Amino acid sequence: MISYDLDNDTLYEIAVKSLTAPSNAYFWDDRLYDTHGAFVSWAERGDDLLEESNYHSALDLIRGAAGDDADDHVIDGSSSHWAVGSLRTIYVQIRETPDPCDFQGCDGDSRWWREGIETHTQFCDDHRDDYEAEGLSYEPLIPPFTEAFLEAAGIVTALLDYPFVDESDYSEREYKRFEVNLEEAVDQAHKLNWEDTDLDREAILERAYPELGELYGQQANAEVSWESVAEIWEEARDAHFSELGSLHLSAPIEGQFLLVAA
Numbered sequence: 001m002i003s004y005d006l007d008n009d010t011l012y013e014i015a016v017k018s019l020t021a022p023s024n025a026y027f028w029d030d031r032l033y034d035t036h037g038a039f040v041s042w043a044e045r046g047d048d049l050l051e052e053s054n055y056h057s058a059l060d061l062i063r064g065a066a067g068d069d070a071d072d073h074v075i076d077g078s079s080s081h082w083a084v085g086s087l088r089t090i091y092v093q094i095r096e097t098p099d100p101c102d103f104q105g106c107d108g109d110s111r112w113w114r115e116g117i118e119t120h121t122q123f124c125d126d127h128r129d130d131y132e133a134e135g136l137s138y139e140p141l142i143p144p145f146t147e148a149f150l151e152a153a154g155i156v157t158a159l160l161d162y163p164f165v166d167e168s169d170y171s172e173r174e175y176k177r178f179e180v181n182l183e184e185a186v187d188q189a190h191k192l193n194w195e196d197t198d199l200d201r202e203a204i205l206e207r208a209y210p211e212l213g214e215l216y217g218q219q220a221n222a223e224v225s226w227e228s229v230a231e232i233w234e235e236a237r238d239a240h241f242s243e244l245g246s247l248h249l250s251a252p253i254e255g256q257f258l259l260v261a262a
């Protein structure tokens with residue numbers, strides 16, 4: 001859990017901001033921007049590794065904080081967006097679900113409460129007036145913030161100071177993607193020399209590996225320059241074949257022995 005000491009005013013501000021729906025947008029779920037605010041987003045089809053890592057890390061943390069309520073309090077939503085294709089967004093329930101109204105047969109949300117003679121009673125907007133009693137006034141009933149919201153608020157606040165939700169998750173993803181991209185670039189370089197055997201490829205790769213490894217971290221989002229890989233590959237390939245060639249030259253040739261014997 002990310003612990004950030006946020007005062008009530010700050011939490012309130014974050015809640016209001018998260019509940020402000022983007023204009024001209026349609027949402028498939030009534031809870032969005034009503035009880036559930038939007039927190040972290042990720043353009044799934046893009047290649048922004050940091051966004052991807054932060055999204056998954058935040059989702060794990062917020063679901064963890066929500067505990068048994070995770071399925072109700074945390075929505076891993078996906079919507080189509082004109083600019084980025086598919087946009088994943090974490091929606092989080094801001095306040096605990098209100099108790100039902102005390103009025104018999106009503107299942108509306110309690111929004112008001114009043115001290116009674118023996119116990120306090122709570123009512124929805126509709127039934128509040130029906131129970132108006134002399135000398136007794138109603139107080140608004142505001143459920144507490146959910147654990148999921150407190151966690152999400154901590155995460156968005158922390159992100160203002162530091163770009164990673166979980167740096168080790170980011171590094172892991174970065175390295176995995178680098179390996180995939182590198183393999184693709186190596187395949188491409190190898191294809192330029194289609195006559196090389198699989199054994200040649202293995203030997204060249206082994207030779208080129210240290211230098212290929214140095215490409216890690218040189219480009220954003222673990223991208224790998226095909227040009228650099230092709231250059232490194234050619235050099236390793238030349239070295240590989242010239243070594244093979246000199247082995248071949250120094251090997252005894254049958255004819256030589258025949259000549260000597262003759």
Ligand SMILES: [Zn+2]
Pocket residue numbers: 101102103106107108123124125126127
């Ligand atoms: Zn009611």
